[in-house]
Amino acid sequence: MEFLAVPALEPGLAAAIGQSLAGMDPWRTLGYSAETLARGLASPHPELTRYLAMAGDEPQGLVVVRYPWLRGAYIELFAVLPAAQGRGVGRAALAFIESHYRRRTANLWLLVSGFNAGARRFYERQGFRPIGVIEDLVAAGQDEVLMRKVIG
Numbered sequence: 004m005e006f007l008a009v010p011a012l013e014p015g016l017a018a019a020i021g022q023s024l025a026g027m028d029p030w031r032t033l034g035y036s037a038e039t040l041a042r043g044l045a046s047p048h049p050e051l052t053r054y055l056a057m058a059g060d061e062p063q064g065l066v067v068v069r070y071p072w073l074r075g076a077y078i079e080l081f082a083v084l085p086a087a088q089g090r091g092v093g094r095a096a097l098a099f100i101e102s103h104y105r106r107r108t109a110n111l112w113l114l115v116s117g118f119n120a121g122a123r124r125f126y127e128r129q130g131f132r133p134i135g136v137i138e139d140l141v142a143a144g145q146d147e148v149l150m151r152k153v154i155g
Contacts, residue, residue: 004056004057004058004063004092004095005056005057005058006054006055006056006057006096006099007054007055007057008052008053008054009052009053009054009055010047010048010051010052010053011044011045011046011047011048011053012044012045012053012055013045014041014045016044016062017040017041017042017044017045018037018041020040020041020044020062020065020082020084021037021038021039021040021041021042021043021044022037022041023082023084023085024037024040024082025037025040027082027085028116028118028119029115029116029118029119029122032116032118032142032145033116033141033142033145034142044065044067050069050070050071050072051067051068051069051079052067052068052070053065053066053067054066054067054068054096054099054100056083056087056092056095056096056099058087062084063083063084063086063087063090063092064081064082064083064084064087064092064093064096065080065081065082065084066078066080066081066082066096066099066100067079067080067081068100068104070104070107070108071108072112073110073112074108074109074110075104075108075109075110075111075112075151076100076104076107076108076110076111076112077111077112077113078100078111078112078113081093081096081097081113083096093125094129097129101152101154104154105154105155108154108155109153109154109155110151110152110153110154110155111131111151111152111154112149112150112151113126113131113149113150114137114140114141114147114148114149114150115147115148115150116141116145116146116147116148117136117145117146117147117148118145123148123150126150127150129152130152131150131151131152132150132151132152133148133149133150134148134149134150134151135148135149136148136149137149
C-alpha cells in the first residue's frame, strides 16, 4: 500500500471518488451529493492535505487531514472505497497518518457520526477515545462524536 499526498484530486478522480462516497455512509445518510464531494476533493486548500491509499494504479481509500487544528491534526474525511473494505486499508491508513503527524503534533482528532457504530468501534480499536457529542453539527437530528488519540 502506497500513500500519495496531494493538495487536491484531479477532477476525474475526484468525481469518481465523490460518486462512491455519496453512496456510502455516513455521506449518504447526511445527504452529501456526489458533486459536492467531488468539488471539495478537487479544490486546493492551504490547511488540507489529501492522502490517497493506492494499490498499484487503483485508489483504495482517502484521508483528508486539516493541520494544524486544536493542537493536533484533524482527520476531516476518512474513507475506504467499497472494493477495498475488509482488507486492512483503514488500519494501514490510520497507522500512516499517525506516523506522519507524530513528528509534528501530539493529537489526532476526528468526528464520527453517532449513527455510524461500526466506524466508531473501528476508531476505538485504533486508540481513539470519545471526547464529547456535538448535536446537529452536520445535519439536523444527527449527532457527531468528537474523538481524540494522543500520539505525542
